[in-house]
Amino acid sequence: MIASLNLMKNLMLPWNPVGKESTLVTLKTVNKWRDTLEDNHSPVVFHDLVKAFKSAVQQTEREEQQETGKYKVEGSVVFNALVNTCVRCVPTTLLHNLKLKDHKQKKFVLPSSSKKWMRFKHSVKSYLSDVIRVCGNF
Numbered sequence: 001m002i003a004s005l006n007l008m009k010n011l012m013l014p015w016n017p018v019g020k021e022s023t024l025v026t027l028k029t030v031n032k033w034r035d036t037l038e039d040n041h042s043p044v045v046f047h048d049l050v051k052a053f054k055s056a057v058q059q060t061e062r063e064e065q066q067e068t069g070k071y072k073v074e075g076s077v078v079f080n081a082l083v084n085t086c087v088r089c090v091p092t093t094l095l096h097n098l099k100l101k102d103h104k105q106k107k108f109v110l111p112s113s114s115k116k117w118m119r120f121k122h123s124v125k126s127y128l129s130d131v132i133r134v135c136g137n138f
Contacts, residue, residue, distance in 0.1 A: 022072035025052050030081045037089040041096040043119065046089075050123040053086050057130045060137065083134070090127060094120065 030052075036045045048071075056073040073079055095101055098114040111117050111124070 034085040041093045
């Protein structure tokens with residue numbers, strides 16, 4: 001009984017990224033994400049894409065190469081493919097998953113009225129703030 005309580009305490013500790021290696025994002029990974037989002041509009045892949053985009057934006061702003069976050073993006077080709085995939089796939093994935101378009105009246109619906117909004121809210125905010133940061137750098 002005590003051993004199982006200790007195990008549960010260990011599982012409930014917050015995740016600490018310090019000391020963890022970041023996953024390297026390759027062109028093959030970005031292409032796989034793009035294909036999955038275009039075919040299935042997967043929420044899991046959407047969240048991974050947004051996390052990778054956030055890491056890429058952070059890496060462009062930092063002078064020293066500290067590794068923070070789940071992903072690491074190296075090279076301009078991968079960065080450009082990641083940005084291209086985000087621009088092409090994020091809007092369609094959100095339209096599909098949040099059902100933002102009313103097909104009967106051909107009107108757009110507010111995202112907050114969707115049942116799935118709470119699952120996507122954090123990633124959407126993160127994505128939009130990172131887009132603004134990228135646009136501000138040019």
